[in-house]
Amino acid sequence: xxGRASAPRPLLNRRLAQFGTTIxxxxxxxxxxxxxxxxxxxxxxxxxxxxxxxxxxxALRDGRGNxxxxxxxxxxxxxAVAAHQQGRYGLTYDPDTEVLVxxxxxxxxxxxxxxLVEPGDEVIALEPYYDSYAACIAMAxxxxxxxxxxxxxxxxxxxxxxxxxxDLDELxxxxxxxxxxxxxxxPHNPTGTVLTxxxxxxxxxxxxxxxxxxITDEVYEHLAFDGEHVPLASFPGMRERTVTISSAGKTFxxxxxxxxxxxxxxxxxxxxxxxxxxxxxxxxGPFQYAVAEALALPQExxxxxxxxxxxxRDLLSAGLAAAGFRVHRPxxxxxxxxxxxxxxxxxxxxxCRALPERCGVVAIxxxxxxxxxxxxxxxxxxxxCKRTEVLEDAVTRLKSxxx
Numbered sequence: 001x002x003g004r005a006s007a008p009r010p011l012l013n014r015r016l017a018q019f020g021t022t023i024x025x026x027x028x029x030x031x032x033x034x035x036x037x038x039x040x041x042x043x044x045x046x047x048x049x050x051x052x053x054x055x056x057x058x059a060l061r062d063g064r065g066n067x068x069x070x071x072x073x074x075x076x077x078x079x080a081v082a083a084h085q086q087g088r089y090g091l092t093y094d095p096d097t098e099v100l101v102x103x104x105x106x107x108x109x110x111x112x113x114x115x116l117v118e119p120g121d122e123v124i125a126l127e128p129y130y131d132s133y134a135a136c137i138a139m140a141x142x143x144x145x146x147x148x149x150x151x152x153x154x155x156x157x158x159x160x161x162x163x164x165x166x167d168l169d170e171l172x173x174x175x176x177x178x179x180x181x182x183x184x185x186x187p188h189n190p191t192g193t194v195l196t197x198x199x200x201x202x203x204x205x206x207x208x209x210x211x212x213x214x215i216t217d218e219v220y221e222h223l224a225f226d227g228e229h230v231p232l233a234s235f236p237g238m239r240e241r242t243v244t245i246s247s248a249g250k251t252f253x254x255x256x257x258x259x260x261x262x263x264x265x266x267x268x269x270x271x272x273x274x275x276x277x278x279x280x281x282x283x284x285g286p287f288q289y290a291v292a293e294a295l296a297l298p299q300e301x302x303x304x305x306x307x308x309x310x311x312x313r314d315l316l317s318a319g320l321a322a323a324g325f326r327v328h329r330p331x332x333x334x335x336x337x338x339x340x341x342x343x344x345x346x347x348x349x350x351x352c353r354a355l356p357e358r359c360g361v362v363a364i365x366x367x368x369x370x371x372x373x374x375x376x377x378x379x380x381x382x383x384x385c386k387r388t389e390v391l392e393d394a395v396t397r398l399k400s401x402x403x
Contacts, residue, residue: 073101192330
């Protein structure tokens with residue numbers, strides 16, 4: 001007697017089955033196929049400072065980092081990270097026990113969540129969020145609890161000027177007895193929101209009151225255009241419960257080097273390193289020496305970077321508004337979120353898939369960054385970390401939408 005053949009078991013485990021090919025791969029391939037300007041994925045179209053690139057070449061030639069670097073990162077970079085935190089924010093970290101170098105911020109986020117989250121723990125994240133957050137929480141066995149940023153919410157400002165804001169009461173209500181930590185991103189990708197000191201202070205009070213850990217993704221720390229970036233770790237009671245993450249890619253325009261870092265108490269760094277050592281172990285040896293030099297660049301470099309991107313923000317935002325989009329001007333990062341409903345559209349996926357053929361520009365539908373897809377359906381994100389002439393060309397092409 002022959003039994004019925006059973007259905008083949010899926011190869012991908014249940015935790016990751018919900019995550020397919022990223023929208024960035026799809027839209028970048030569409031950009032290539034159609035010859036469109038790619039304002040979807042957030043990478044600069046020029047390299048960073050020549051002296052920093054030469055520092056990497058020098059390290060390669062001198063044999064520094066060509067073999068396995070130390071597990072926590074090369075001492076020069078750990079010292080540079082500690083000096084950066086002290087000089088900019090007044091936060092003192094021991095480079096030997098409170099700094100950990102990672103393969104970009106993405107690995108730092110993954111390692112922190114894998115180290116600190118038990119299966120079933122709830123992790124609060126601000127929605128919309130960078131797509132790796134959801135996957136990393138899933139890999140850790142955590143339960144994702146989104147708190148949605150909404151246009152005009154939060155403290156102060158007109159809706160158009162404020163952009164997307166945080167409802168602190170909604171955040172407070174999301175905390176339960178099962179909440180382990182809050183995953184915070186400011187300046188925020190994709191909305192461009194920069195949380196205010198008042199908002200951060202309330203989050204800090206909540207974390208202390210409910211004994212929560214906080215992971216802060218601060219990779220856009222040098223790209224705050226309106227207001228100042230303030231690390232959550234600088235608030236009372238937060239240094240010992242905050243894992244602060246940043247990286248070199250966004251600040252120095254070397255995204256392919258994948259050099260990130262964690263600063264935290266010795267206990268938290270030790271926990272994150274326990275997970276990190278079984279992910280990449282070490283990475284980017286020669287580039288670590290170069291990034292150490294980059295962090296020591298004069299303040300003029302950081303000011304020029306911010307001012308240049310602020311001008312590009314204004315250029316693209318004005319062009320998008322002229323094309324008929326409702327523009328939520330970002331206070332930070334190098335992304336601008338738009339609402340397509342004034343164009344008679346309400347499906348960001350369909351809009352972005354058609355946009356390259358319509359006018360030769362690629363964008364990203366924000367709905368991919370939401371658990372509540374309907375909340376993000378009418379929003380589309382454009383990147384402005386491109387050369388001015390590329391943005392001007394994109395603005396010219398987008399004008400056809402208004403005709």
